[in-house]
Amino acid sequence: LLVLLLRVPSLVFAVNKLDAVQDPALAFAHIRAALERFAQAAGIAVRATVPVSALKGFNVVDAHAGWCGYQGPSLLQILELLPTTPADTALPVAFPVQWVEKFSASADTSQGRRVFWGRVAAGQVAPGTPVQVFPSGQLATVAQVLDHARRPGNVPAGASAGIVLDREVDVSRGDWILAAPSAPSAASDDDFDAPAPVSPWPGQRELHTTVAWMDDEPLVAGRVYWALHGHRWVKAKVRRIVHRLDIHTLAEEDASQLEPNAIGHVELLLQEPVPAAPFTHARVLGSLILVDTASHKTAGAVLVN
Numbered sequence: 001l002l003v004l005l006l007r008v009p010s011l012v013f014a015v016n017k018l019d020a021v022q023d024p025a026l027a028f029a030h031i032r033a034a035l036e037r038f039a040q041a042a043g044i045a046v047r048a049t050v051p052v053s054a055l056k057g058f059n060v061v062d063a064h065a066g067w068c069g070y071q072g073p074s075l076l077q078i079l080e081l082l083p084t085t086p087a088d089t090a091l092p093v094a095f096p097v098q099w100v101e102k103f104s105a106s107a108d109t110s111q112g113r114r115v116f117w118g119r120v121a122a123g124q125v126a127p128g129t130p131v132q133v134f135p136s137g138q139l140a141t142v143a144q145v146l147d148h149a150r151r152p153g154n155v156p157a158g159a160s161a162g163i164v165l166d167r168e169v170d171v172s173r174g175d176w177i178l179a180a181p182s183a184p185s186a187a188s189d190d191d192f193d194a195p196a197p198v199s200p201w202p203g204q205r206e207l208h209t210t211v212a213w214m215d216d217e218p219l220v221a222g223r224v225y226w227a228l229h230g231h232r233w234v235k236a237k238v239r240r241i242v243h244r245l246d247i248h249t250l251a252e253e254d255a256s257q258l259e260p261n262a263i264g265h266v267e268l269l270l271q272e273p274v275p276a277a278p279f280t281h282a283r284v285l286g287s288l289i290l291v292d293t294a295s296h297k298t299a300g301a302v303l304v305n
Helices: 024-042 075-081
Strands: 011-015 046-051 094-096 099-102 114-119 130-134 139-146 160-165 176-179 204-213 224-229 232-245 263-274 287-291 298-304
Touching: 011 024, 011 075, 024 046, 046 075, 094 114, 204 232, 224 263, 224 298
Parallel strands: 011 046
Antiparallel strands: 094 176, 099 114, 114 160, 130 139, 130 176, 139 160, 204 263, 204 298, 224 232, 224 287, 232 263, 287 298
């Protein structure tokens, strides 16, 4: 279930310790059939199901043809051929600011020049990109982009970057540098009643989410937690537990709370808006963690629906 929720594109089952049973071929056939039934019910695409023996090395590095009736490649051979998880590079720019660096050396002639460091969450940051700071709403243009080694150049989603803007704006740790709002395609220059430009990553306070609960204290409606989105901390109130998911059958069940290791659909109300997006659309913008306000323990992982 977690694999499905996290958008893992390739799933391989390795069935180990078959060398310890009396009829490994029969055992493997039963296990593979059960896994395929569950994967079909969950809508998960399974790349392969491989019988392995870690003790004897069967089908781990080299294929052991015919063992358990399996004639395919080894586990390592399968993993080496799997496609990598695609980054969210085709999306509008989204960049959570983790650290603000200001040059103070006397040899630096660009007084007040600041570099905003972080990891690109979506899109590709390049000089000339118009951006908007969240939550202040200030507009600017990317003047320079540095990679992790301070080399200038474009930086795609998933990579660390330092961004220099063309003018001074109010940016702090926890803010977001986002693609600037764009005018609707139907609008024209002569249309005085044209709608206002729309941000590709609008701020939201009400979130419909899927929560994997990890705290010993159950999740109940009405409780307040710290929520971390990117590098921004906001208070989050549990408005309603919609239902719990049965991890064995994937059925939706009525629930008044989420116990440890439970997964359910939960409505959250944030104290301040954040530029959240569905996790299926943008991984970083669609994920949060919940932290207990008293113990400061990580209590739950949140995916935005």
